[in-house]
Amino acid sequence: MPADDIKPSSPLAWLNNQPYVLLTLASLFWAGNIVLARYVAGHVPPLTLSCIRWIGTFLMLWPFARTHLARDWRTLLAHWPLLLLLALTGFAINNALSYWAMQYTQALNGLLIQSSTPLFVALWSLLLFGVRLSLAQFAGIAMSLSGVLVILTRGDLGALAGIQFNRGDLMFAGALLVFGLYSAAMTRRPAVHQLSLISCCTALGAVLLLPLAVWEYSSGFVLAPDLLSIATLGYVVVFASTLAYLFFNRGISLIGPNRAAPFLHLVPLFGSVLAILLLGEELRLFHLMGYALVIAGVIIASRTGGPKMA
16 A cells, blocks of 8 residues: 555555555455456456456556656666566466466366465575574464365365366466465565556556467457456456555565465455355355364464474
8 A cells, every 4th residue: 555645544544554454355356356257267368358457457556656656767677677577477477377277277276276375475485585484374374274175175175185187277376386476576675655666567567468468369369348348357457456466565565475475365265255145155164164264374374473494
C-alpha cells in the first residue's frame, strides 16, 4: 500500500500496517483467481488474459503512480536487472504458466500444488540469501500443509495415492517455483515508492507477455468480447492484480518472506470455502479440521524468534 499517500488517521493507514490482514486478503483474491481461471478455461485465452491483466493493472495505477515514477525513475533504472527479474518471475512467467496450466489440470490438483509455495519461497531464500527457516516457521508450514491436505483429500489422506499429475500439474508447479523466486527477490527491492515498483513491473510484465499473446491470437484462440470475458478481466485486474500484489508486497516488506509465505496456504483454504458457497458443497468435519490446522500453522510460522534449522 502506498504509505505516503494515506492520511495517518484514516482506515487505510491502519490497514497499511496490518501485514496479517493484507496477506490474508491477498490470499483470498488469489483463491478467487484460481477458481475463476478454471471456470473460464477454454473460453478465455490464458496468455491473452495474462497480458491484458498487466496492461489493465498498469493503467489503473498510472494516475496514482506517475508522480512517484517521475521521482523514482533514476533509482529504478539503476536497478533494472532486479526489476526485470521481478517482472519476469512475478508477473510474466508465473502468471502465464498458472493460467495455461488450468487449461489441463483439475482444481484439486492445482490447490494441492499451491500448498507447496511456502517451501519454494524458503528454498529460494536459503539459496540466494542464506535465510534459514526457524523451527517455528518449519513447524508452522508443516502444520498448515497438513491442514491443506486434510481439506483437499476430504479427510482421506489415502486419496493422495490416486492423484495423477499431468502436464498442467507440472506447469502449475513450475509457476509456483518461479513465484517463490519472486517472493524471495522482493526483499532486495530498491528503495522506491511501492506504486513506482509495481507499475514498473506490471508494464515490463505486459511487454514480456505481448509476443506470447500475439502468438496465441494467431493460433486462433481469440478473446470473445462477452460478459464472462469482461467480468473475468475486471476481477483479475482489480482484485487478483492491483490489490493482491499491493497487499502481498506490503506484507512481505513488513514481516519478511518466510513469515509471509505461510499465508499462501490460505489460498487453497479459501478455494474450498468458495466451492462450498458458490457450488453448494456441504461443510463437513474434515473442513473444520483442515481450517484449524491451516490457521494454527499460519500463526505459528508468522511468529518471530526461535532457533534456526541447521
